[in-house]
Amino acid sequence: MAGHNERLPTSDTAKQPDHIELKRVGLSYFTPRQETEALRDINLSIGKGEFLSIVGPSGCGKSTLLSLISGMLKPTSGTVMIDGVEVSGTSPKVGYMLQHDHLFEWRDVLSNVTVGAEIRRMDRVKARRKAVELLERYGLGEFVRHAPSQLSGGMRQRVALIRTLVAEPDILLLDEPFSALDYQTRLTLSEEVFHIIKDQGKTAVLVTHDISEAISMADRVMVMTKRPSTISSVREIRFDEGEQLSPWSKRQAGRYHDYFNAIWKELEDHVVSVI
Amino acid sequence: MSSPLYERYLRTLKRKQWLIGLARLSVLAAFLFLWELAARLKWIDPMLTSKPSLLWSSFREMATKGSLLHHTWISTQETLAGIVVSMALGTAIAVLFWWSTFASKVLEPYIVVLNALPKVALGPIFYIWLGDRYSVYGMAVAISVIVTIIMVESGFKEISKTKLKLMESFGATKLQMLRMVLLPASVPHFIATLKVNVGLTLVGVVMGEFLSSKAGLGYLIIYGGQVFQMNLVMVSITMLALLSVILYGLVNLLGRYARKKYHHET
Numbered sequence: 457m458a459g460h461n462e463r464l465p466t467s468d469t470a471k472q473p474d475h476i477e478l479k480r481v482g483l484s485y486f487t488p489r490q491e492t493e494a495l496r497d498i499n500l501s502i503g504k505g506e507f508l509s510i511v512g513p514s515g516c517g518k519s520t521l522l523s524l525i526s527g528m529l530k531p532t533s534g535t536v537m538i539d540g541v542e543v544s545g546t547s548p549k550v551g552y553m554l555q556h557d558h559l560f561e562w563r564d565v566l567s568n569v570t571v572g573a574e575i576r577r578m579d580r581v582k583a584r585r586k587a588v589e590l591l592e593r594y595g596l597g598e599f600v601r602h603a604p605s606q607l608s609g610g611m612r613q614r615v616a617l618i619r620t621l622v623a624e625p626d627i628l629l630l631d632e633p634f635s636a637l638d639y640q641t642r643l644t645l646s647e648e649v650f651h652i653i654k655d656q657g658k659t660a661v662l663v664t665h666d667i668s669e670a671i672s673m674a675d676r677v678m679v680m681t682k683r684p685s686t687i688s689s690v691r692e693i694r695f696d697e698g699e700q701l702s703p704w705s706k707r708q709a710g711r712y713h714d715y716f717n718a719i720w721k722e723l724e725d726h727v728v729s730v731i
Numbered sequence: 732m733s734s735p736l737y738e739r740y741l742r743t744l745k746r747k748q749w750l751i752g753l754a755r756l757s758v759l760a761a762f763l764f765l766w767e768l769a770a771r772l773k774w775i776d777p778m779l780t781s782k783p784s785l786l787w788s789s790f791r792e793m794a795t796k797g798s799l800l801h802h803t804w805i806s807t808q809e810t811l812a813g814i815v816v817s818m819a820l821g822t823a824i825a826v827l828f829w830w831s832t833f834a835s836k837v838l839e840p841y842i843v844v845l846n847a848l849p850k851v852a853l854g855p856i857f858y859i860w861l862g863d864r865y866s867v868y869g870m871a872v873a874i875s876v877i878v879t880i881i882m883v884e885s886g887f888k889e890i891s892k893t894k895l896k897l898m899e900s901f902g903a904t905k906l907q908m909l910r911m912v913l914l915p916a917s918v919p920h921f922i923a924t925l926k927v928n929v930g931l932t933l934v935g936v937v938m939g940e941f942l943s944s945k946a947g948l949g950y951l952i953i954y955g956g957q958v959f960q961m962n963l964v965m966v967s968i969t970m971l972a973l974l975s976v977i978l979y980g981l982v983n984l985l986g987r988y989a990r991k992k993y994h995h996e997t
């Protein structure tokens with residue numbers, strides 16, 4: 457799927473390591489007042505090009521999990537591996553997309569999307585070319601010289617995604633990237649982002665609290681329990697209508713409601729037991 | 732294309748602005764007129780209050796024959812240097828506090844105490860350490876640097892943590908965060924700090940000159956008071972007012988330019 461995959465499939469006769477792998481990962485936060493055990497015994501592996509959605513009660517440790525994969529947090533116990541190498545610190549292989557776009561208002565759109573490339577000291581000209589190409593491809597070509605404040609919320613989030621893509625990560629971590637948007641923009645944008653991610657052949661981990669978003673975008677949906685959080689279940693999302701459905705058509709597909717109800721029920725149990 | 736109604740709205744807006752400007756000038760004119768009138772009609776004693784016409788003639792005399800412009804220039808220099816040094820030093824210290832939480836925690840109580848301490852009290856120390864000329868700079872910086880640190884630091888704190896988290900996710904170093912986020916995001920804070928600094932540094936300069944100097948507008952004012960020359964005092968104060976107006980105007984221009992450059996909407 458990924459056109460620029462450097463790994464030669466023939467040379468690897470042994471079992472290929474998973475793209476992202478968490479082994480018995482636990483994480484506790486320490487503050488002067490208390491110790492918060494956010495994650496406990498998380499075992500998870502994610503394949504190349506896969507799209508995984510994570511849902512769970514709020515405050516259960518979903519963002520924490522993403523921070524662990526990104527290398528911004530070190531696990532208290534267990535290991536996080538990317539391509540068979542233990543994660544220690546942030547890596548160019550991973551791109552992060554947050555709830556708020558955090559575009560820099562003192563930069564225009566173009567120099568906003570090259571921020572990551574600039575930090576990583578990537579080739580300036582190449583980064584620029586790639587940025588313009590992506591902006592044009594995803595409908596922002598005429599806004600290259602605009603200030604972020606001149607864009608709508610949905611457009612700003614698309615710019616934020618392109619900023620992540622210009623830095624050329626293999627893995628995209630999306631932490632509730634649509635939750636600050638109104639419902640209609642959310643639907644459209646999640647559709648667009650899905651196509652961009654598939655188009656670019658990236659591996660994606662999406663945290664959301666919108667169950668239908670989770671189902672319609674992902675190959676698998678993972679449900680987490682309340683704190684200390686463990687994995688409650690991981691579901692393959694498969695539709696009889698076909699393999700390559702868009703989020704929009706998945707929402708209309710036959711098994712969609714069964715998935716929705718099952719996940720809803722599961723989450724409800726966790727949320728209720730919190731109260 | 733704007734509608735006639737909108738045009739009318741703009742015209743009224745403009746007229747209102749004109750009116751405000753006109754009223755401002757009238758207040759000044761009325762004040763000067765009453766002052767002159769009162770002095771001429773001996774409602775007040777011109778020996779104690781001087782009067783505008785006399786001020787004007789002494790200004791011309793002092794500007795051509797005397798050294799008024801020289802003294803003004805000295806004070807201007809001291810003020811500009813004071814502003815530049817406190818901005819640079821204050822920003823540097825604020826950056827240090829952001830860089831090292833440890834340093835910031837350790838030094839916090841000292842900053843609080845220094846901020847509360849009346850800086851004038853340090854005058855004699857500056858005089859002994861720095862001499863009559865440089866003690867003025869010492870006073871100017873002492874008065875404005877602490878406020879600069881506090882204002883710039885609070886600006887840094889306002890910058891959202893997640894913006895820095897975003898930088899971190901790209902593997903940014905602290906230096907990159909500083910250069911790419913903290914400094915540009917703080918432009919509005921720098922302008923606000925600069926505005927406060929103009930006023931404070933002038934206070935420091937005049938105070939320093941009162942205490943020790945042999946030149947500058949503060950010195951002229953003290954000297955004029957001692958030899959009972961109200962003209963000299965009043966002219967110097969007027970020059971001081973002019974100086975602050977000009978500096979304030981410059982900062983405003985700079986602020987407008989910087990805001991535009993960095994797309995910070997007002």
Ligand SMILES: Nc1ncnc2c1ncn2[C@@H]1O[C@H](COP(=O)(O)OP(=O)(O)O)[C@@H](O)[C@H]1O
Nearest residue numbers: 485487492494513514515516517518519520521
């Ligand atoms: N930096 C931190 N220090 C202390 N506790 C934290 C920190 N970040 C998160 N937590 C706590 O860890 C738990 C999980 O947080 P988070 O991963 O943000 O949850 P989620 O994203 O699922 O809502 C929460 O209870 C939160 O209060």
Ligand SMILES: [Mg+2]
Nearest residue numbers: 518519520631
């Ligand atoms: Mg979260």
